[in-house]
Amino acid sequence: MEQPVCDNIISTLAPCLTVGGWDPGIASFVSILLGVLIVATLPLILVILLIWAERKVAARVQDRFGPNRVGPFGLLQNIADAVKLILKEDITPAGADRLIYNLAPIIAVVSVIMMWAVVPFTSVNIGADLSIGVLFFTAIGSIGTLAIMMAGWASNNKYALLGAFRVVAQLVSYEVPMVLTLLVPVLLAGTMNMQGIAFAQLGMWYIVLAPVSAVIFYVSNLAETGRAPFDLIEAESELVAGYNIEYSGMKFGLFMANEFMHAFTANLLFVVLFMGAWAGPGATEVPILGFVYLMIKTAIVYVPSLILRATIPRVRIDQMMAFNWKFLVPVALVNVIVMALLIMIVEQLGLAPSPENATDFIANIPQAAVLLLGNLLITIFALWLVRRSVRRDRLSEAARQMGSALLDERREALPATAQ
Amino acid sequence: MTAVNEWAYIGVFFAVAWILPTAPLLISAIFRPRRANAIKMQTYECGVETVGDTWVQFKVQYYIYGLVFLVFDVELIFLFPWALAYRQLDFFGFFAGLLFIFLLADALLYAVRKNALEWA
Numbered sequence: 001m002e003q004p005v006c007d008n009i010i011s012t013l014a015p016c017l018t019v020g021g022w023d024p025g026i027a028s029f030v031s032i033l034l035g036v037l038i039v040a041t042l043p044l045i046l047v048i049l050l051i052w053a054e055r056k057v058a059a060r061v062q063d064r065f066g067p068n069r070v071g072p073f074g075l076l077q078n079i080a081d082a083v084k085l086i087l088k089e090d091i092t093p094a095g096a097d098r099l100i101y102n103l104a105p106i107i108a109v110v111s112v113i114m115m116w117a118v119v120p121f122t123s124v125n126i127g128a129d130l131s132i133g134v135l136f137f138t139a140i141g142s143i144g145t146l147a148i149m150m151a152g153w154a155s156n157n158k159y160a161l162l163g164a165f166r167v168v169a170q171l172v173s174y175e176v177p178m179v180l181t182l183l184v185p186v187l188l189a190g191t192m193n194m195q196g197i198a199f200a201q202l203g204m205w206y207i208v209l210a211p212v213s214a215v216i217f218y219v220s221n222l223a224e225t226g227r228a229p230f231d232l233i234e235a236e237s238e239l240v241a242g243y244n245i246e247y248s249g250m251k252f253g254l255f256m257a258n259e260f261m262h263a264f265t266a267n268l269l270f271v272v273l274f275m276g277a278w279a280g281p282g283a284t285e286v287p288i289l290g291f292v293y294l295m296i297k298t299a300i301v302y303v304p305s306l307i308l309r310a311t312i313p314r315v316r317i318d319q320m321m322a323f324n325w326k327f328l329v330p331v332a333l334v335n336v337i338v339m340a341l342l343i344m345i346v347e348q349l350g351l352a353p354s355p356e357n358a359t360d361f362i363a364n365i366p367q368a369a370v371l372l373l374g375n376l377l378i379t380i381f382a383l384w385l386v387r388r389s390v391r392r393d394r395l396s397e398a399a400r401q402m403g404s405a406l407l408d409e410r411r412e413a414l415p416a417t418a419q
Numbered sequence: 420m421t422a423v424n425e426w427a428y429i430g431v432f433f434a435v436a437w438i439l440p441t442a443p444l445l446i447s448a449i450f451r452p453r454r455a456n457a458i459k460m461q462t463y464e465c466g467v468e469t470v471g472d473t474w475v476q477f478k479v480q481y482y483i484y485g486l487v488f489l490v491f492d493v494e495l496i497f498l499f500p501w502a503l504a505y506r507q508l509d510f511f512g513f514f515a516g517l518l519f520i521f522l523l524a525d526a527l528l529y530a531v532r533k534n535a536l537e538w539a
Contacts (some may be wrong), residue, residue: 029422031429032428033435044439082443085447087447090447091459092460093459094461106441107438109436109439109440110437113432128432130426130429135499136429157463158467161473161477165481165488168481173488186499186503187505240458240465254440254443318538320537326531333520337516337517340505340513341517343505347506348509370511411437414491417452
């Protein structure tokens with residue numbers, strides 16, 4: 001057995017406790033438990049801030065103040081809201097499947113919290129450094145879909161069920177381009193380990209090497225988390241409220257919290273996969289700086305989605321499905337093929353930086369130039385797809401109008417011949 | 420940490436993740452009022468009583484989307500090992516992946532041509 005090394009109380013707690021005279025088994029369990037508690041409560045604390053930020057940004061876009069009464073800048077508003085929700089009466093509708101009805105909000109939150117287990121917070125701190133991190137969060141993230149179906153089904157309400165059907169159709173559809181683009185960071189890094197992907201981006205972020213993948217991942221993440229313009233999840237005008245219509249009190253609160261946490265977590269994963277996670281000046285020497293960088297980067301990615309939500313109208317469900325299956329999925333497929341080809345070419349021509357200087361920005365430039373050229377090609381393909389679809393719409397519209405014009409002509413001509 | 424420790428972390432995390440959302444529900448169960456009556460517990464409907472069974476027949480469209488999703492998802496799982504080992508492969512690896520993705524694209528094209536993906 002190797003000698004336990006105790007050089008840092010945060011990242012090597014278990015060896016430190018063992019040195020302090022604890023039983024190794026208990027020491028490692030305590031360190032795991034502490035790590036879990038810190039990581040798992042982080043999203044729950046963050047959600048208070050997230051809802052506040054969401055309301056403030058939406059208010060500013062609409063020329064309002066937003067919450068500003070409870071606490072400084074209205075920061076405590078959400079704590080007050082949570083207390084209110086806890087004190088509210090909880091109504092379980094007649095005929096509901098009680099077990100599944102009560103389980104659904106819990107599973108929704110569990111699925112989001114579990115995703116935080118594989119997020120690399122700093123260069124040394126990561127919950128579980130799984131070798132299949134990418135696969136893990138994809139799998140866990142899909143459980144949220146299950147929770148929505150459970151909620152809609154168990155509510156014994158037609159609106160809830162219809163809402164759940166729609167949401168599930170949306171979520172499973174947008175998962176296809178999302179997982180397809182996940183292949184690109186895995187191809188580039190050659191690992192599914194989240195920390196490995198973060199380290200592989202020290203030289204150059206993947207948003208520079210694969211911008212099209214980043215855009216596709218961002219858009220499908222918006223849909224995956226039910227953010228505007230894809231917020232069919234809460235279709236007030238058509239389905240009253242969607243899958244959570246029968247939920248009240250804290251159970252409703254959990255669904256709300258889940259929605260905000262999921263949106264933030266998706267952006268966090270975007271930052272990890274495409275924007276170098278904790279990478280930044282001095283992040284490898286002073287690990288805690290990495291956490292700050294990670295949060296700043298996530299905020300930079302997250303705030304545009306808030307502004308999007310406040311500005312863009314909701315798309316129709318048929319438009320949304322057509323956009324996914326006829327635009328995003330083909331582009332994502334072409335993206336994977338082109339990126340794979342270019343990575344192979346880069347590898348064979350020796351343009352990729354050698355492992356020694358992989359973290360050097362300059363050494364990554366030849367590789368980036370080739371990959372960017374490929375991304376340009378993919379963009380041209382995407383534009384061609386859009387152009388083709390728009391032209392077809394316009395032609396069919398023109399044909400319709402010309403047809404009616406012809407009919408009008410005939411109608412005008414008809415009385416003359418009849419006379 | 421060893422691989423076993425990593426999965427132990429996931430296990431403990433899973434247990435704690437269940438406690439965190441359950442706790443507010445339990446606190447709420449202690450403090451919230453309970454004044455149920457038959458009318459309050461009725462299924463929500465826009466001003467009228469619900470007619471018929473809730474668990475209605477649904478559009479076959481949802482099933483088709485589910486089916487197409489399943490095809491893609493299962494095939495994508497097989498693509499991940501390929502992506503993982505890609506840097507160690509030569510051009511044969513690329514063409515093998517190309518063939519596999521081509522089959523995926525073919526399936527998508529077939530579904531689109533059959534109008535299976537129209538929201539009608």
